[in-house]
């Protein structure tokens with residue numbers, strides 16, 4: 001574990017592709033001043049840098065697959081340390097994607113205080129992503145890759161929720177509702193943390 005992060009308030013934000021994780025994180029940042037770290041955004045920044053590693057990551061992400069655990073965990077840890085002196089809390093969005101990622105995070109960084117489980121129906125997620133794909137420029141917002149991302153979510157990521165439910169830190173958020181109504185549920189979960 002890293003000393004600089006030993007007292008960090010950590011919130012995992014988990015949910016299917018297009019469930020609304022990033023949308024809710026933005027609202028949490030605006031109200032609570034937390035640090036938002038999306039593993040997907042960190043990876044896309046590496047891709048955008050044009051590095052050799054970025055090229056390899058792009059190929060994996062375009063197929064809707066998961067990048068290697070160490071790559072993403074190192075990026076998150078580095079970004080957390082960079083904000084350690086000023087952060088009021090961390091939103092770790094899109095991580096863990098599988099139980100092993102959660103275990104390794106806890107060994108190397110620390111334990112989450114809360115897991116926000118952003119829940120929407122598959123049909124809703126697909127519709128949102130297809131629409132987002134009209135303007136996002138994301139190489140993975142196309143129907144073929146969306147299907148793979150969804151399949152992988154149900155297979156690899158849903159078990160993460162069951163794993164943390166045993167510790168009673170999971171708050172399920174109904175993301176079928178309009179954005180502000182979803183946020184009202186999120187606020188209650190964050191307020192309980194204080």
Ligand SMILES: Nc1ncnc2c1ncn2[C@H]1C[C@H](O)[C@@H](COP(=O)(O)OP(=O)(O)OP(=O)(O)O)O1
Pocket residue numbers: 015016017018019020021022023024040094128129131132175176177178179182
């Ligand atoms: N409650 C909502 N109602 C309607 N549209 C929503 C809602 N929440 C988010 N959206 C829209 C905004 C985006 O265009 C799209 C996906 O939301 P977003 O927050 O980017 O999802 P996400 O971060 O979970 O997806 P990804 O896993 O692909 O990063 O859906």
Ligand SMILES: Nc1ncnc2c1ncn2[C@H]1C[C@H](O)[C@@H](COP(=O)(O)O)O1
Pocket residue numbers: 017038039040041043061064065066067068069072093094095096097101140149
């Ligand atoms: N935590 C992660 N582990 C492995 N791969 C990841 C992780 N977070 C993001 N990725 C890769 C694979 C995803 O399909 C893309 C996009 O992520 P998103 O959360 O939808 O922005 O990046």
Ligand SMILES: [Mg+2]
Pocket residue numbers: 021022038040
């Ligand atoms: Mg997102």
